[in-house]
Amino acid sequence: MNYSIDIDKKWQVYWEKIGLFKVDTQDAQKQKYYCLVMFPYPSSELHVGHARNYVIGDAVARYKIMQGFGVLSPMGWDAFGLPAENQAIKRNIHPKTWTFRNIERITEQLKSWGIGYDWAREVTTCKPDYYKWTQWIFQQLYKKGLAYRKEAYANWCPSCKTVLANEQVIQGQCERCQSEVEQKKLRQWFFKITEYAEKLLSDLDLLGDWPQKVKLMQNNWIGKSKGVEIDFPIDGTKNSLRCFTTRVDTLYGATFIALSWDHPIIDELIGAHPRKEEIKCFIDKVKNQPVSARLMDNFEKEGIALDAYAVNPMNNEKIPLWIANYILTEYGTGAIMCVPAHDQRDFDFAVKYRLPIREVIRNPHAEEDSGRLTQAYPGEGIMVNSGEFNNSTSEDAKEKIADFLEKTGRGRRQFNFRLRDWLISRQRYWGAPIPMIYCEKCKEVPVPEDELPVLLPEDIEFLPTGQSPLTYVEDFLNTCCPQCQGPARRETDTMDTFVDSSWYFLRYISPHEDARPFDTATANRWLPVDQYIGGVEHAILHLMYSRFITKFFYDQKLIDFKEPFKRLFTQGMICKDGAKMSKSKGNVVSPDYIITQYGADTMRLYILFIGPPQRDAEWQDEGLMGCWRFINRVLRLLDQYREYKESEVDELNSEEQLLLKKTHATIKAVTYDLEGDFQFNTAVSKIMELVNHLYKLLDTGQLRKPIFHDVLEIIFLLLAPFTPHVSEEAHSCLGNQDSIFRKPWPEYEQKYLEEEEIEIPVLVDGKLRVRIKVHVDWQQKEVEKEALAQERVQLFLKGHPPKNIVYVNRKILNIVTK
RNA sequence: GCCGAGGUGGCGGAAUUGGCAGACGCGCCGGUCUCAAAAACCGGUGGGGGCAACUCCAUGCGGGUUCGAUUCCCGCCUUCGGCACCA
Numbered sequence: 001m002n003y004s005i006d007i008d009k010k011w012q013v014y015w016e017k018i019g020l021f022k023v024d025t026q027d028a029q030k031q032k033y034y035c036l037v038m039f040p041y042p043s044s045e046l047h048v049g050h051a052r053n054y055v056i057g058d059a060v061a062r063y064k065i066m067q068g069f070g071v072l073s074p075m076g077w078d079a080f081g082l083p084a085e086n087q088a089i090k091r092n093i094h095p096k097t098w099t100f101r102n103i104e105r106i107t108e109q110l111k112s113w114g115i116g117y118d119w120a121r122e123v124t125t126c127k128p129d130y131y132k133w134t135q136w137i138f139q140q141l142y143k144k145g146l147a148y149r150k151e152a153y154a155n156w157c158p159s160c161k162t163v164l165a166n167e168q169v170i171q172g173q174c175e176r177c178q179s180e181v182e183q184k185k186l187r188q189w190f191f192k193i194t195e196y197a198e199k200l201l202s203d204l205d206l207l208g209d210w211p212q213k214v215k216l217m218q219n220n221w222i223g224k225s226k227g228v229e230i231d232f233p234i235d236g237t238k239n240s241l242r243c244f245t246t247r248v249d250t251l252y253g254a255t256f257i258a259l260s261w262d263h264p265i266i267d268e269l270i271g272a273h274p275r276k277e278e279i280k281c282f283i284d285k286v287k288n289q290p291v292s293a294r295l296m297d298n299f300e301k302e303g304i305a306l307d308a309y310a311v312n313p314m315n316n317e318k319i320p321l322w323i324a325n326y327i328l329t330e331y332g333t334g335a336i337m338c339v340p341a342h343d344q345r346d347f348d349f350a351v352k353y354r355l356p357i358r359e360v361i362r363n364p365h366a367e368e369d370s371g372r373l374t375q376a377y378p379g380e381g382i383m384v385n386s387g388e389f390n391n392s393t394s395e396d397a398k399e400k401i402a403d404f405l406e407k408t409g410r411g412r413r414q415f416n417f418r419l420r421d422w423l424i425s426r427q428r429y430w431g432a433p434i435p436m437i438y439c440e441k442c443k444e445v446p447v448p449e450d451e452l453p454v455l456l457p458e459d460i461e462f463l464p465t466g467q468s469p470l471t472y473v474e475d476f477l478n479t480c481c482p483q484c485q486g487p488a489r490r491e492t493d494t495m496d497t498f499v500d501s502s503w504y505f506l507r508y509i510s511p512h513e514d515a516r517p518f519d520t521a522t523a524n525r526w527l528p529v530d531q532y533i534g535g536v537e538h539a540i541l542h543l544m545y546s547r548f549i550t551k552f553f554y555d556q557k558l559i560d561f562k563e564p565f566k567r568l569f570t571q572g573m574i575c576k577d578g579a580k581m582s583k584s585k586g587n588v589v590s591p592d593y594i595i596t597q598y599g600a601d602t603m604r605l606y607i608l609f610i611g612p613p614q615r616d617a618e619w620q621d622e623g624l625m626g627c628w629r630f631i632n633r634v635l636r637l638l639d640q641y642r643e644y645k646e647s648e649v650d651e652l653n654s655e656e657q658l659l660l661k662k663t664h665a666t667i668k669a670v671t672y673d674l675e676g677d678f679q680f681n682t683a684v685s686k687i688m689e690l691v692n693h694l695y696k697l698l699d700t701g702q703l704r705k706p707i708f709h710d711v712l713e714i715i716f717l718l719l720a721p722f723t724p725h726v727s728e729e730a731h732s733c734l735g736n737q738d739s740i741f742r743k744p745w746p747e748y749e750q751k752y753l754e755e756e757e758i759e760i761p762v763l764v765d766g767k768l769r770v771r772i773k774v775h776v777d778w779q780q781k782e783v784e785k786e787a788l789a790q791e792r793v794q795l796f797l798k799g800h801p802p803k804n805i806v807y808v809n810r811k812i813l814n815i816v817t818k
Numbered sequence: 819g820c821c822g823a824g825g826u827g828g829c830g831g832a833a834u835u836g837g838c839a840g841a842c843g844c845g846c847c848g849g850u851c852u853c854a855a856a857a858a859c860c861g862g863u864g865g866g867g868g869c870a871a872c873u874c875c876a877u878g879c880g881g882g883u884u885c886g887a888u889u890c891c892c893g894c895c896u897u898c899g900g901c902a903c904c905a
Contacts, residue, residue: 213823220900223904227905328903330904609842617831618829632858681832687842688842689842759838763886
């Protein structure tokens with residue numbers, strides 16, 4: 001038998017017919033297993049690089065089905081977003097048309113690969129029955145004060161005339177047109193994810209089955225740091241200035257304070273300043289500095305003195321205030337105490353502007369009397385020039401000085417986070433409208449719940465004007481205020497697509513529910529997701545947002561779990577010619593040709609065999625051919641079987657004994673590989689070994705038909721999650737009526753794995769010299785005796801008695817002469 | 819700069835807790851079949867030396883621990899990914 005696409009078609013229809021992937025979420029008989037792959041953005045047809053995600057997910061789902069779980073494996077579309085709108089502008093095709101065309105095409109592809117989903121649960125984020133609930137979530141957040149509007153600087157591309165998401169800014173440039181991105185102040189909607197910073201951080205500990213790497217990335221992104229907020233009185237005024245520091249032990253070494261260009265106190269300080277214009281000029285310069293300039297290694301630190309002074313609360317010393325271009329606006333208080341002796345940035349600045357540098361922590365490894373510092377010393381050490389704290393360690397001083405500041409009310413211990421609130425406004429068309437209304441009298445009013453969804457108008461002009469196209473749709477824009485019935489205007493911005501994808505895994509639970517986003521009881525039964533599978537590129541954004549929304553729902557008592565994804569697997573990319581597969585690079589491998597020529601299972605098997613799934617892999621067409629050969633080689637076993645001569649078996653001969661040993665060892669190993677970190681590549685190789693073994697045995701004529709049959713059954717059961725079509729075909733050829741996926745996953749029998757005689761490698765001085773056969777129960781003495789009786793061992797002993805003999809039970813014997 | 823993951827034949831990659839380095843696949847070489855080729859099948863294949871039995875060298879580099887190190891420790895080199903003036 002030769003493998004061909006007809007086999008694929010036949011079984012795909014069959015699985016559809018028997019509803020293999022249909023799941024009844026109310027069925028309490030089976031243990032549940034929620035297997036989820038990250039849903040795609042339908043921007044173009046899929047290539048083999050994309051396929052990895054779905055092939056892995058399908059292998060896991062099928063394996064779990066065979067283990068008897070009730071498996072939920074759904075699919076949907078992250079269907080709102082900028083690429084659809086760009087196509088609209090470029091080709092004059094409606095984003096909706098373009099999106100649904102792609103959805104249709106990708107669905108066709110997934111089906112032709114035999115990827116199984118419960119299609120009745122399909123979810124599409126750009127459909128009103130979905131985004132109604134995205135809008136509803138916005139309103140729940142709004143009600144709790146977790147959605148709010150404020151003026152903020154956003155990435156603005158002057159050429160595309162649109163705001164860009166942070167992830168669309170590459171090295172300070174627009175990813176589409178490479179224009180320098182500007183910062184533009186706009187009134188924007190935010191979700192207060194910072195409210196959950198602490199929980200998002202500490203609950204990472206609950207995620208034992210997430211890759212360490214992803215947890216570390218989230219940890220760094222949240223960026224919690226422990227320090228002290230200090231009030232510095234401003235000389236000659238009643239005001240004071242707050243600074244956050246993680247190194248309060250260096251407080252005596254603070255010789256100036258630096259402010260970010262938009263710190264609110266600046267206006268006050270320069271009101272009657274003689275150099276007011278000069279300062280304003282400097283502020284403008286910093287403000288307009290391109291984002292990319294800050295990313296440069298040689299970014300020049302610049303500043304301007306304000307001729308104002310703050311008072312160091314420890315020693316009452318007057319220290320000057322500066323504005324400096326390296327102070328971040330959005331972090332801490334936007335003002336820092338600068339300690340040039342112990343911070344390299346402050347050091348560089350102090351050298352440039354001739355500000356004093358005072359050492360307060362002595363480097364314990366520095367040579368005595370090293371003279372003037374040539375660079376900052378950022379480590380720990382012994383306190384100097386620090387009044388009563390001299391001679392204590394910097395670690396101790398940190399606590400003592402913090403105590404002192406808290407006692408005297410001049411400061412307080414504090415934690416700071418790098419995590420910022422989530423800017424969700426987009427001045428774009430193809431997204432879920434933000435369900436808010438602005439009225440002169442009543443100001444900000446949410447659209448009443450029973451009026452949701454706020455429908456996205458479809459008849460619309462797509463011109464890049466810098467405002468959402470919705471601004472020009474009068475029917476949409478003008479409405480009346482839900483509170484006072486007076487004339488009002490709708491919000492015209494739409495939501496970031498990451499909002500859509502932050503809760504889709506809940507919608508799969510009850511996709512047709514029209515009174516609620518999801519059914520709480522069913523969600524509580526089926527979530528958290530048992531296995532989430534996707535690309536590592538979502539390690540921060542999508543996974544952080546989903547965790548945030550889940551925690552919010554938990555607090556609203558909509559669900560009773562704190563984390564959405566119990567286990568996460570991030571697969572590596574498939575590359576070609578050393579680069580990530582992409583249309584623009586022209587190195588994509590199209591699956592369609594592979595499917596028609598070699599069948600879906602050939603592609604599936606190769607994708608699983610190509611290498612460790614969590615690592616990147618290089619696509620090689622020859623490797624694909626290897627899998628094609630293997631599949632046909634396995635199928636040829638069926639031909640041999642059919643023509644094999646009948647016989648009865650009473651007792652196994654030694655070759656059959658060996659074959660069953662190998663078979664059960666393979667069951668054990670493959671199961672172990674699947675249960676662990678999805679080692680599909682080694683699982684497949686072990687099945688190949690078994691097949692090779694079987695072929696060798698067939699040559700000897702020692703195998704009888706009933707044993708041949710049993711081993712064949714097991715081989716195809718083991719292959720079923722990887723090559724479902726071929727396995728199903730073989731299963732039926734072997735005379736089975738039901739689907740192979742209704743058969744239980746094979747279990748190994750210990751009796752076949754136990755052996756009487758084992759082979760022990762004998763080493764002399766760590767080098768393998770001979771192998772001996774010993775009985776498993778032999779003790780070291782007997783093994784030694786056998787080993788020393790070997791001619792080759794005596795040869796290497798050269799007549800000297802061994803100095804030492806190390807025996808590791810049933811593993812190895814090492815004879816030491818030196 | 820900081821954090822993380824890697825580095826093993828010509829290539830993709832194997833190697834339970836430290837225990838036979840190179841499984842499996844590709845490629846290559848030889849053979850069978852064929853008028854011939856392709857496909858398929860069978861055999862060989864880390865490097866050096868030797869007619870051979872064998873032998874020496876080999877897991878990025880340099881040390882260390884150990885009877886024994888791809889695996890553990892210390893110090894480097896290098897590739898990739900993330901963050902990047904976070905006070």
